[in-house]
Amino acid sequence: MHxxxxxxxxxxxxxxxxxxxxxxxxxxxxFVRGTRGAPVVYGFxxxxxxxxxxxxxxxxxxxxxxxxxxxxFAAVAVLIIFQxxxxxxxxxxxxxxxxxxxxxxRENIEVIIQTVERLADVRIGALIAIEQxxxxxxxxxxxxxxDCEATPExxxxxxxxxxxxxxxxxxxxxxxxxxxxxxxxxxxxxxLAASLGTRHRAAIGLSEQTDAVVVVVSxxxxxxxxxxKGQLVRGMTGEQLRAFLSSVLLKPGKPHKILRWLQPRAxxxxxxxxxxxxxxxx
Amino acid sequence: xxxxxLVFHNFWLKVFSIAAGTIIWMAIxxxxxxxxxxxxxxxxxxxxxx
Numbered sequence: 001m002h003x004x005x006x007x008x009x010x011x012x013x014x015x016x017x018x019x020x021x022x023x024x025x026x027x028x029x030x031f032v033r034g035t036r037g038a039p040v041v042y043g044f045x046x047x048x049x050x051x052x053x054x055x056x057x058x059x060x061x062x063x064x065x066x067x068x069x070x071x072x073f074a075a076v077a078v079l080i081i082f083q084x085x086x087x088x089x090x091x092x093x094x095x096x097x098x099x100x101x102x103x104x105x106r107e108n109i110e111v112i113i114q115t116v117e118r119l120a121d122v123r124i125g126a127l128i129a130i131e132q133x134x135x136x137x138x139x140x141x142x143x144x145x146x147d148c149e150a151t152p153e154x155x156x157x158x159x160x161x162x163x164x165x166x167x168x169x170x171x172x173x174x175x176x177x178x179x180x181x182x183x184x185x186x187x188x189x190x191x192l193a194a195s196l197g198t199r200h201r202a203a204i205g206l207s208e209q210t211d212a213v214v215v216v217v218s219x220x221x222x223x224x225x226x227x228x229k230g231q232l233v234r235g236m237t238g239e240q241l242r243a244f245l246s247s248v249l250l251k252p253g254k255p256h257k258i259l260r261w262l263q264p265r266a267x268x269x270x271x272x273x274x275x276x277x278x279x280x281x282x
Numbered sequence: 283x284x285x286x287x288l289v290f291h292n293f294w295l296k297v298f299s300i301a302a303g304t305i306i307w308m309a310i311x312x313x314x315x316x317x318x319x320x321x322x323x324x325x326x327x328x329x330x331x332x
Contacts, residue, residue: 014307022303026296 031085039190040081048074084209085230107150107175109245114152116217116224117238119159125219126159127169127199129184130249134210136171136182143168143182150177159217169202169214185209187230196232203227213248215241 032038048067055063079086112128119126129136144165148154150172158180159166168181184202192201203214207227214227224241225234228248236244289296 014311018300018303018307021307022296022300025302025306026292026299029295029299030292 031089032082041078044074044077087209106246106250108172109242109249111150111152111155112172112215112245113238113242115155116215116241118152118156119217120222120224123219123222124156124159124161124217125199126155126215126217127184127203128155128215129169129171129182129203129206130213130215130245131171131173131178132211132213132249134212136206136210136212139169139182139184139206140171140179143171143179146170146177146180148177150175169206184214200225200227200232200234204230204232207231213245215245 032041048070051063052067054060055067108130112130115128116126129139146158154177155170157163158170158177165181169184170177171179171182185205186198186201187204187208189204192204197218197220199218200216203216203225204227206212207214208230211229216225216227217223218225223234224236224238225232226236226241226244227233228244233244
């Protein structure tokens, strides 16, 4: 018994250290996966590991010394490569729902759904960004101040072809159309389909750098897409878009993850065949 | 989030992370251990002949 207690007393520290390291590695890999810097990081790590193994096996002391010194610079390289992603994550941490109440955007969702469905039917291109916690300051600098109530009619008017401000994106802040004809940053990712046009690349680009939800209507196909956190989902129906926007924008109604985990499991809304937004209205 | 989801979501990535964490911990641990036990060669100074 005494020996067991001794081993527990000695052994918990390495276990804790390995657990912390493993969690750190898991979240780092999860974070890197799917970002535009992923190929760079994979190549970099592979090169570093190969060189380290080679240097250790052949006892190349100078190379070992250089590699150890280089690790410090690697941290700076990571900061530079993942600057947009890190900025978004840090901003999200600072504006966590635990510390900051989000606006109820239920009305916005209906306005956007109606607008994109109508525009998709007549194949008019649209690019709509819904601002959340991170301000879209850079994008607004290139745009035109509108500041009017967000209605489907107003949005359709903005995107109507040959309109002076139909090019570019619209930014919605709260329940108002804040800016129109904004130029969003284009995504630099190389793995995007060649068929994706500038509008979709701009949607991905803005969603990579901020926590905005961007909705796109394709001028060529009339398909509806959304971009969020650098991920583009294409070919959505109005109902699917409503469910997605509800899950992202209607945060005040949702308890924190830990609280939800502790609570007894309620029947899932999807099984009823009604989207989340409609259920909450009842 | 169910316990099943917690365990089996990205399962192989989690296994890989634990393996990598263990290897890194062992490498650093034994490196530190080696440094602590390392003793420089003793330098003996012979008394000069009178």
